[in-house]
Amino acid sequence: MSVPFLGFGLGLRTCYFDAIIDTQPQVDWFEIISENYFVDGGKPWYYLSQIKERYPIVMHGVSMSIGSTSPLDMNYLAQLKRTIARVEPEWVSDHLCFSSLGEFNSHDLLPLPYTEEALIQLTARIKQVQDYLERPMIFENVSNYLNYKQSELTEWAFLSELHQRTGCQLLLDINNVYVSSRNHQFDPITYLNAIPTQAVAQIHLAGHSDFGTHIVDTHDQPICEEVWSLYRQYTQNRSPINTMIERDDNFPELAGLLQELNLAKGIAPSSWRTYG
Template sequence: MIKDIAIKGTGISFRSPHWRSIMETKPDIPWMEVLADNFMGAGGMPAYQLDTIAEHYPLTLHSVGISIGAYAPLDFDYLAELKTLKKRTGAIWLSDHLCFTHAQGIYSHDLLPLPYTDESLKHVVERLNIVQDFFGEALLIENPSSYIDSQSNTFSEAEFLQQLVRESNCQLLLDVNNIYVSQYNRHLKCDDYLYHIPWDKVAEIHLAGFEQHKGILIDAHNNPVSEPVWQLFKQVLEVLPNVPALVEWDNDLPPLTDLIGEQQKAESIRQQILSHRQISTFEKEFVAPVKTRKEASTHTLLDLKHWQTQLISAINGDTLANKKMQGHLRKTPMISNDDALGIYQNNYQGTLINTLEQCYKVCRQLIGNDAFRQQAVRYIALSPSTNQDINQYGSRFSAHLMALTNNDPRYSALPYLPDMAKYEYLYQSIYYAPGPPANDLSGASKVNSEMSSDLLIVTLNKHCRVFTSPYPISKIWHIHEEGNLEQLQLLNIEHTEHCLLYRNHELQLVTLPIAHAQFQLLQKMTTTTMPLSHFVTLSETLGLEPDTLLPQWISAGWVALSETLALETSSLKTETPSSCIQE
């Protein structure tokens, strides 16, 4: 990794689809920003891509899951993973957003706005100080785009950020696209926002593209930077010509060359300003902003906790919560409160639909795009996201499809649809699963009395999964993936299969047919940590040869052999191996 290099100039956001082009061309980019949540806890190809990028470019980390404004307790497991990732990549700094992302155990996978009140300010400052102490450094907090305002607001967003900086000593990530989107949708001037920015605390600038829908600007990160945002960027650079900037592009990704074109344009603007810089109006007249007290509504107002629970319920499809929420929002000239809440609801639903479509590609082919989307919408209504890691969403989709095949005669010809969903979810899980631990293979070449000690444990690695079905699911899947649908007519659909799905040493995903006895042994290992003595006994009971099998499985990376404390292993002796066999 590259360490101790100051971040300068204009960088780009790293996205995995660009990885190969980056490694082949090694573009002259001064730095890159990594969306941390795409790589936390991941092994396999995502981890390899990140490691190789870190070897060639200085990095910063940008997260979307700290949820600094959430009323729910801080997730220290998440923070620990984030800290580990920062150390691993040598990232120069860490940034997140002024928002909350979850409430009542439901995750929006979006940046939801806070009421800008004294209560919110105190809450965010307290949490931010805890997080900064945890990391031992100041965080960069980004201004979000937003479409609603609480009637209880007594600060503008810029005033709130200024107070937050003063009381927490954090730094700012100034997203000029977000400023433009939020101000445009409210018929407010961007200059009014900029006058309240504490310029000495701005450590990074973001650029991105929006999309326009029915006259409303949506912060979609799926287009080139717009001309008004370029003009706003120039205004900011007149004050901060040397602050690093970054071009984001998250959705509908273009070729890498297009993204680099945006980066080069941003850097060209910077160099032009540096060559004939004049003191900007903001810099000449800047005075430390004073909080402007606004009159809150005379209606009964939602406190921070109830604001968050009502909003998360509203975007999750609760019509009563939606109606109540509208009564606590200020009216804006460009968009109704109902439509504004609809933006968040569409973002939430669209994100989860896309997640299901990416995971269950063959299931989508089997029932058709329209039918799949209908089932995805129904599933989302019944199964909200309950995990920050969006790749874990959809684990119960196979049960949803089972009910569909049982109750809808249109899908009676697809009895294997639920099993296909199970297979595809396992396939995705293996792609992101952590890699195997390092093993000492020298002692595994032969199973002997010393190795049979209960101090040795055999564990199925996390990037390996066993799968069984009364249908040849893996063959059906490959036929659809390869587009050879005519081969389905030649396939015996009534054929039970047992297989192991795993990620090999070249990081490729592999499906391997295995014998029933091997399946039974591996399946048992998915539910328990197995002392080596139990592994040997169960293998022999199943007619397998453990002294041959174990070294092969360790070498292939399927299982790990490790030591454990005698006290720990004693608790694992719960039943005799023969009683564990599943027919």
């Protein structure tokens, strides 16, 4: 199931609530962090109820831990399903990773081994989640800081095969691809070109921190020229894909993010801006 093309969006963060309501910026849609809205009331819901009257909303989770070998957390899924019913998002996504095992929670998005065993397990777990939520899920590639000796496939081959088996679409984070390519010395264009276009529902663009020997996906810096270049190369001659600017720390004024959003619009094919 394909998602609608909404255009170019921003991550909705609390520091921008007032500015968005006051100025009603030219943003096509906003993405919220799902878990921030699991509570029944409070400031996030107060502002979201106003913002969603004007803008489409999508949901992006950080805690599903779809790649864990522990049983799915049904309490978490029940909270997610209740929040979905209240928000009525255009689509829902999370990360293709694991972050918990039993009672242990790493509070980080850990990559998976790219094996047949992992594919079999993920296929079953994704089906279980989608059946419970009664809707398709989208999963994001995470930044990668380690390799498993057990891996049998490249990350891009693994993602392509997962899409083939499940029909599940991907949230393609181009900054994460760049971060992983620098840390593990592979060609990011090879990665991007290997992912079937029809598999990609959304793109994330973000910044990172460069420590010389390695780089970390911190979402606290402007998007670098290398990531913009990858976005430019990836989007040429492709059908429109929802694109979002992601920032999670060291926040600029809203105008700063809108500049990056307008740059993304300018880089994407002109047909994307007139689509539909």
